[in-house]
Amino acid sequence: MRVIKPSFSFEQEVNGEAMLLTIERYGRTCYKSENRITEGSARKFVQSIIKNGHESVLEHEKITVRLICDRGVSHEIVRHRIASYSQESTRYCNYANNSEITLIDPFFFDVNSEKRKIWLKAMQESETAYMKLISLGASPQEARSVLPNSLKTEIIITMNLREWRHFFKLRTASAAHPQMIEVARLMLDEFKTKVPVVFDDIKY
Numbered sequence: 037m038r039v040i041k042p043s044f045s046f047e048q049e050v051n052g053e054a055m056l057l058t059i060e061r062y063g064r065t066c067y068k069s070e071n072r073i074t075e076g077s078a079r080k081f082v083q084s085i086i087k088n089g090h091e092s093v094l095e096h097e098k099i100t101v102r103l104i105c106d107r108g109v110s111h112e113i114v115r116h117r118i119a120s121y122s123q124e125s126t127r128y129c130n131y132a133n134n135s136e137i138t139l140i141d142p143f144f145f146d147v148n149s150e151k152r153k154i155w156l157k158a159m160q161e162s163e164t165a166y167m168k169l170i171s172l173g174a175s176p177q178e179a180r181s182v183l184p185n186s187l188k189t190e191i192i193i194t195m196n197l198r199e200w201r202h203f204f205k206l207r208t209a210s211a212a213h214p215q216m217i218e219v220a221r222l223m224l225d226e227f228k229t230k231v232p233v234v235f236d237d238i239k240y
Contacts, residue, residue: 052231106140108185127177
């Protein structure tokens with residue numbers, strides 16, 4: 037049994053400045069104000085459309101990430117409809133091939149607490165049951181019924197910038213699940229460094 041921290045990475049180079057230029061060029065089509073494009077005008081234009089709620093033009097640009105999180109968090113993520121997902125499948129992945137399952141660390145259980153000991157015991161029992169089922173001839177899709185929400189999963193997520201804004205507004209808020217907050221804030225901080233302006237107004 038292996039316990040890891042959640043993490044993510046960008047699946048392609050993210051050129052935020054180029055994205056702003058594209059958004060301005062497409063957005064100015066609406067007003068036929070292309071003649072107002074100047075060096076540095078893209079930032080002001082994007083700030084203005086966000087401030088005025090005209091976010092549809094943000095949908096022309098997208099970002100794809102690879103997120104490693106637990107299955108419970110992934111079930112919440114895929115509720116976002118305007119997105120594309122490719123996720124590690126417990127139907128087809130046979131974790132017995134690695135002789136262990138990998139779990140995401142529930143950071144809210146202190147290392148030496150009774151709660152963590154209970155969690156570790158439950159995870160060990162899940163792993164033992166899974167391996168036993170596989171050894172008795174169960175297929176991965178049958179044996180997965182004993183796998184926990186804490187199971188590590190890998191999911192590729194593609195959203196346009198408008199939907200990423202919606203995602204971060206919901207999932208970084210204090211009302212979100214603690215492990216969702218953990219991964220969403222981690223991503224938002226990095227998105228802000230990659231893409232100017234677009235996510236600057238989202239605070240937590």
